[in-house]
Amino acid sequence: MTVTLYVPRDAAALAVGADEVAAAIRAEAERRGVPLRLIRNGSRGMFWLEPLVEVATPAGRKAFGPVAPEDVPRLFEEGLTEGRGGLGLTEELPFLKQQQRFTFARCGVVDPLSLADYAAHDGWQGLRRALALAPADIVAEVTKSGLRGRGGAGFPTGIKWKTVLEAKAPRKFIVANADEGDSGTFADRMLMEGDPFLLIEGMIIAGLAVGAGKGYIYTRSEYPHAIDVTGAAIEIARSAGILGDNVLGSGRGFDLEIRVGAGAYVCGEETALLESIEGKRGQVRAKPPLPAHEGLFGQPTVINNVISLTSVPFILAKGAEAYAAVGFGRSRGTMPIQLAGNIRHGGLFEAGFGITLGQLVDEIGGGTASGRPVKAVQVGGPLGAYFPPALFDTPFDYEAFTKAGGLIGHGGVVVFDDSVQMARQARFAMDFCAIESCGKCTPCRIGSTRGVETLDRILAGTEVTKNVTLLEDLCETMKFGSLCALGGFTPYPVLSALHHFPDDFAGRPRAAAAE
Amino acid sequence: MQAAPDRSRLEEIITGFAGMEGATLPTLHAIQAAFGHIPEAAIQMIADAENRSRAEIHGVVSFYHDFREQSAGRCVLRLCRAEACQSMGVDALADRISGELGLDFGSTAADGSITLENVYCLGLCATAPAAMVNGKPIGRLTEARVEKLLREVAP
Numbered sequence: 292m293t294v295t296l297y298v299p300r301d302a303a304a305l306a307v308g309a310d311e312v313a314a315a316i317r318a319e320a321e322r323r324g325v326p327l328r329l330i331r332n333g334s335r336g337m338f339w340l341e342p343l344v345e346v347a348t349p350a351g352r353k354a355f356g357p358v359a360p361e362d363v364p365r366l367f368e369e370g371l372t373e374g375r376g377g378l379g380l381t382e383e384l385p386f387l388k389q390q391q392r393f394t395f396a397r398c399g400v401v402d403p404l405s406l407a408d409y410a411a412h413d414g415w416q417g418l419r420r421a422l423a424l425a426p427a428d429i430v431a432e433v434t435k436s437g438l439r440g441r442g443g444a445g446f447p448t449g450i451k452w453k454t455v456l457e458a459k460a461p462r463k464f465i466v467a468n469a470d471e472g473d474s475g476t477f478a479d480r481m482l483m484e485g486d487p488f489l490l491i492e493g494m495i496i497a498g499l500a501v502g503a504g505k506g507y508i509y510t511r512s513e514y515p516h517a518i519d520v521t522g523a524a525i526e527i528a529r530s531a532g533i534l535g536d537n538v539l540g541s542g543r544g545f546d547l548e549i550r551v552g553a554g555a556y557v558c559g560e561e562t563a564l565l566e567s568i569e570g571k572r573g574q575v576r577a578k579p580p581l582p583a584h585e586g587l588f589g590q591p592t593v594i595n596n597v598i599s600l601t602s603v604p605f606i607l608a609k610g611a612e613a614y615a616a617v618g619f620g621r622s623r624g625t626m627p628i629q630l631a632g633n634i635r636h637g638g639l640f641e642a643g644f645g646i647t648l649g650q651l652v653d654e655i656g657g658g659t660a661s662g663r664p665v666k667a668v669q670v671g672g673p674l675g676a677y678f679p680p681a682l683f684d685t686p687f688d689y690e691a692f693t694k695a696g697g698l699i700g701h702g703g704v705v706v707f708d709d710s711v712q713m714a715r716q717a718r719f720a721m722d723f724c725a726i727e728s729c730g731k732c733t734p735c736r737i738g739s740t741r742g743v744e745t746l747d748r749i750l751a752g753t754e755v756t757k758n759v760t761l762l763e764d765l766c767e768t769m770k771f772g773s774l775c776a777l778g779g780f781t782p783y784p785v786l787s788a789l790h791h792f793p794d795d796f797a798g799r800p801r802a803a804a805a806e
Numbered sequence: 807m808q809a810a811p812d813r814s815r816l817e818e819i820i821t822g823f824a825g826m827e828g829a830t831l832p833t834l835h836a837i838q839a840a841f842g843h844i845p846e847a848a849i850q851m852i853a854d855a856e857n858r859s860r861a862e863i864h865g866v867v868s869f870y871h872d873f874r875e876q877s878a879g880r881c882v883l884r885l886c887r888a889e890a891c892q893s894m895g896v897d898a899l900a901d902r903i904s905g906e907l908g909l910d911f912g913s914t915a916a917d918g919s920i921t922l923e924n925v926y927c928l929g930l931c932a933t934a935p936a937a938m939v940n941g942k943p944i945g946r947l948t949e950a951r952v953e954k955l956l957r958e959v960a961p
C-alpha cells in the first residue's frame with residue numbers, strides 16, 4: 292500500500308533541513324521497497340517542530356518533529372509509515388487545537404499547487420458566491436464582516452472597497468501588499484508558500500467587487516520561495532480558466548502579475564509601494580489623494596495587505612456573520628499572530644482578537660527559548676512598541692494596543708529575554724529608520740540620524756538627563772512631522788523602551804521616568 | 807570580473823520588457839540576474855527605452871539596496887540583523903563571522919570569494935537567527951553551524 296508522507300516546502304522548514312529530510316525519506320523508502328507518495332506541503336506554523344513530517348493514517352495525519360535526516364531510518368524502523376511513535380495526531384497538538392483557523396485553514400494541510408486539493412478543501416466557494424452577487428453586495432458583505440486592514444493600519448476594508456467601487460475611471464487595480472518587512476512577521480510568506488490560490492481567490496473577489504480587471508502582488512526579493520510558489524500558482528490558475536478574460540466561465544475578466552521589490556523596507560508603505568511598481572524610487576506620496584481615488588498609474592486602486600485579501604474568501608463563503616462572530620470590541624474576526632524571536636514555541640497562531648499578550652507569550656509560546664525570564668516583547672514590527680511583562684494583560688485588539696501606547700501592526704510578536712539592553716534596542720530602531728528612510732521628509736531622514744547620535748550619547752553616559760529630554764522632543768517631532776509610519780512610528784519602540792525600562796538608559800533617575 | 811558590458815545582451819533584455827507598464831524594476835532585476843550587477847551602460851539604455859532621463863533611472867538604481875554597481879563575491883552570505891534574530895544573539899554571530907574572515911558586513915573579500923551583507927528580515931523569525939547563503943535559507947544558526955558554513959564557503 293502506498294504511504295503518503297508530508298514534508299513542508301515552506302522556507303522556514305527548508306532553513307532547518309526539510310529538503311535533506313525529504314531526500315532521506317525517499318532514499319529510505321526505496322531501500323525498503325515502500326511505495327511512497329511524498330507531498331511537499333506548506334508549514335502548519337509550528338516552527339519549533341520543523342522539519343515536521345506527517346504521515347496519513349486512517350485516524351488522521353500524525354506528526355513527527357523536529358526530524359533530522361539521520362533520524363529517518365530509525366523512524367521507519369519504529370513504524371513511521373503506520374503512524375507509530377512521534378507526537379500523535381497533528382490536529383490534536385495543543386498549539387493547533389487552540390486556534391481558529393479561518394484564513395490559514397488549508398495552510399500546511401494541502402499541496403500548495405494542487406487545484407484538486409484546493410477545491411476539495413472548500414476552495415473557490417467564496418469566489419463562486421461573489422460571482423453570483425452584484426459588486427455593491429460583495430462590498431456590503433465585507434463591510435458587514437468588520438474586516439480591518441491586517442497590514443497594521445486597521446482601516447475598514449469594506450469602506451476602502453466602496454470608495455474604489457464608486458470611483459469612475461477607465462481602469463482600476465487591485466494591489467496585494469506582500470511587502471512583509473516587519474521583523475517577527477511571516478504570515479504573508481507562509482500563505483504565499485502554503486496556500487497561494489487563496490490569495491488569488493481573494494484578489495479576484497476584490498476585482499469583482501470594485502470593477503478592477505488587473506491585480507498586482509508586490510512582494511519582497513527576500514522571499515524567493517514565496518515568489519516561486521505564487522508565480523506557479525498564477526500560471527496554473529490561468530491555464531485552468533480561473534484567471535484570464537473569463538473567470539470560471541463567468542464572462543468577467545481578471546488577471547494577475549507578481550512584482551518583486553528590491554530591498555527597501557519603506558516600500559511596504561502603500562504609496563511608496565505604488566511608486567515602486569510604477570518603476571520609481573520607493574518614495575512616499577503625500578495624501579490626499581488616497582490610492583482609492585488616485586492609486587496605481589493614477590487610477591483608483593484597492594491596496595490591501597495579503598492577510599486582508601485572504602480573509603475575504605472565508606467571509607464570502609461562510610458569511611459575514613460567521614466571521615464577525617469572533618473577535619473583541621471593534622476588532623472582528625481572527626488575526627494570524629506570529630510568535631517569534633526568543634520563544635520556545637514560535638510559530639503562527641490564528642485566533643480571534645481578544646487573547647492577551649501574556650497568554651500568547653507564556654502559555655502558547657511557552658516563554659523564552661533560552662529559558663531565561665522574559666524582559667520585553669516587541670509587538671508589530673520595528674515600528675511597534677516594546678511591552679514589559681507588567682502589560683501582559685493587554686488584549687490583542689487594535690484599540691487596546693493603541694491605548695497601551697503601542698500597535699498590533701501585522702501581528703508580529705518578538706520576545707526578548709533579560710539579556711537585552713533596551714537603550715540599544717531604541718538605538719536600533721532609530722538606526723533602522725535611518726537606513727530605510729525614503730528621504731522625502733526631514734523628520735524621518737534627519738531625525739533618525741540625530742536619534743542615533745543622541746542615543747549613542749545616552750549609552751555613553753554623557754549628559755543623560757539632557758539627552759533624554761532631547762530624545763523625547765525629537766520623537767515628538769518625528770511622530771507628528773513625518774509623512775508616513777516609518778518616521779512617524781519609530782518613536783513607539785524608542786519611547787516605550789525609555790518609559791518601560793528607564794534603568795537601561797544609564798544614569799536616568801527612576802522618578803523622572805515615571806512622569 | 808567586471809567584463810565589458812555586452813550591449814546586445816542588454817538590448818535584448820530591455821526590449822523583452824517593452825510594453826510592460828512599470829517595467830523598470832523587472833528590467834533591472836533581469837539585468838542583475840544576467841550580469842551580476844547593473845552595468846553603467848544599462849542606465850542610459852533603460853532611460854532611452856522608457857523615455858525617461860538618465861538621472862531618473864540612476865535614482866531608481868541607487869535607491870534600492872538590492873541593485874549592485876559591482877558583482878558580489880562567489881558566495882553571498884546575507885545575515886538577518888533585525889529584532890527577532892537579535893533576540894537570539896545574531897549580533898555576536900555577526901562579530902564572529904566578521905572577525906573570522908577579517909571582513910565587514912556590507913563588503914566583498916578582496917579575492918572575490920565572499921560577500922557579507924546585512925538583511926532586515928527573511929521571514930524566518932521563529933527559526934532565528936537566520937541567514938541566506940547563495941539563496942538558500944538557513945535557520946537556527948549557531949556558532950558551530952557558522953563555523954561549518956565558513957569552512958565550506960571560504961576554506
